[in-house]
Amino acid sequence: MTDPSDSLSLAEQGSGPTDLPPPSPLRIASQTALFLDFDGTLVEIADHPDEVIVPETLPGVIAALAEALEGRLALVSGRSIAALETLLGPLDVAIAGSHGGEFRPAGTHTVAPLAASLPDRVVTHLSEFARANGNMLVEPKPYSVAVHYRHHPEALEGLLARAEALAHEEDLKLKHGKQVVELVMPGSDKGSALTAFMERPEFAGTQPLFLGDDVTDEDAFRVLEELGGHGVLVGPMRATAAHRRLPDVAAVHDWLAAALRTHDQSEGI
Structure with missing residues (x-):
């Protein structure tokens, strides 16, 4: 395997490279x-x-x-x-x-x-918001809850605001992935x-x-x-x-x- 230090990430280089090299062939060792x-x-x-x-x-x-x-x-x-x-x-x-x-x-x-289990009230609050904004898909998990907004991009601003408020109130982490906003428990x-x-x-x-x-x-x-x-x-x-x-x-x-x-x-x- 190659040393990761020979190719710095975008975050490390500021403007960074336009691309990253492929990984070396996976060696089972x-x-x-x-x-x-x-x-x-x-x-x-x-x-x-x-x-x-x-x-x-x-x-x-x-x-x-x-x-x-x-x-x-x-x-x-x-x-x-x-x-x-x-x-x-x-x-x-x-x-x-x-x-x-x-x-x-x-x-x-x-x-x-x-991590500790996600409080039920977080799922309830996000579910209510999702139903009121196009009935977005809500995916409860043991330690997080995800709201998928792929079919309702117009709801993103409000969804992020609601999720950020809940994250602050409940000491949660907010993750914004591919067409999904998720609140997760620390750890x-x-x-x-x-x-x-x-x-x-x-x-x-x-x-x-x-x-x-x-x-x-x-x-x-x-x-x-x-x-x-x-x-x-x-x-x-x-x-x-x-x-x-x-x-x-x-x-x-x-x-x-x-x-x-x-x-x-x-x-x-």
Whole structure:
């Protein structure tokens, strides 16, 4: 793997480069740890969260990578763990759901919280606002609540104002992602999830890679350097703390598949 220091992010360079280089080929080795976002990274984003199309081969690829990496792989998603397993089926891999609020190491069904539960009144307030402004989709999660405004862009200004007020009143974090505004509990972020995984024995001493597409993934990108790794932005170029970029979901699949082919060949398969 290449050293992330040889390509500074836009945030570090001010105006920054017009693009970032692609990551080196993924090398399945004892020092490699791989963390993967889901929506926009492993699957294309859909108008409705339930409408994403999961490639038939994806669960097998995730399982094969986890096995090849001897457990040093984790999914880190804004979706709940239950929602991920509904889409992918039961996978014996490490997962952090709800932006890190839910934490489940591989080999167990026990989910440990990294944050307190979201107060019900926050969901109630945002649901009332959403109904009054075009009946926007509200997605409650154990440690956050998301409002999708893709079909109601005219409501964004009011939605942000309401979300900012709730964030201040309830001591929450506000995340503005791709056509979605989300309020999350403190401690429920992808940077905290990566840090928690890296403190576990199976990840100790490894160089972590994290692939993500959205601004909610920046929490993970920012902690990577102190953890000895680097981030890979998926999708169009934008201001980011990542140091490498893949253009789209298809490129991510190709990058992962190439690593498995190389590993299989080295194993004599």
